[in-house]
Amino acid sequence: MAGSPAAIRMRAYDGGMIRRVAEHNQLNGVGFSTGEFAIVALAATGVSAAYGIQRHPLGALLIGGIALNSLVIVTAGVAAWTRGERGTPLKLVFSPKHREALTQAHPRLTADTLLVALAALAPFVLLLCVAIELARRQASRA
Secondary structure (H helix, E strand, C coil), X not given: CCCCHHHHHHCCCCCCHHHXXXXXXXXXXXXXXXXXXXXXXHHHHHHHHXXXXXXXXXXXXXXXXXXXXXXXXXXXXXXXHHCCCCCCCHHHHCXXXXXXXXXXXXXXXXXXXXXXXXHHXXXXXXXXHHHXXXXXXXXXXX
């Protein structure tokens, strides 16, 4: 039930970036998405460090922003994993038949995946989007 389309639609997430990241992780497999963005975070951290060593602070800052964006997705994935959520099994992630059914059941999946990927690659964008959403949630609860 945790990874079913009905469960994903019924989540308490609003229509913003947090919902898109959580849904992306579920529909593409929590482990797969978490591992994929952990690799991006590690690679970006290495490139950022190299820029820093070469005394290119702007490059280090920008690439560091990509690493932080990726860690947002990793953090969401680790949180989902600890709640017992697994999402789509890895063997189905690469199944053309399953991908077709998933695209039909979730017509905005491609657009949302593209939005998450672009936000992750634009320095600090995903991090800022999620921070703003969390601040708004906190303010609305107060």
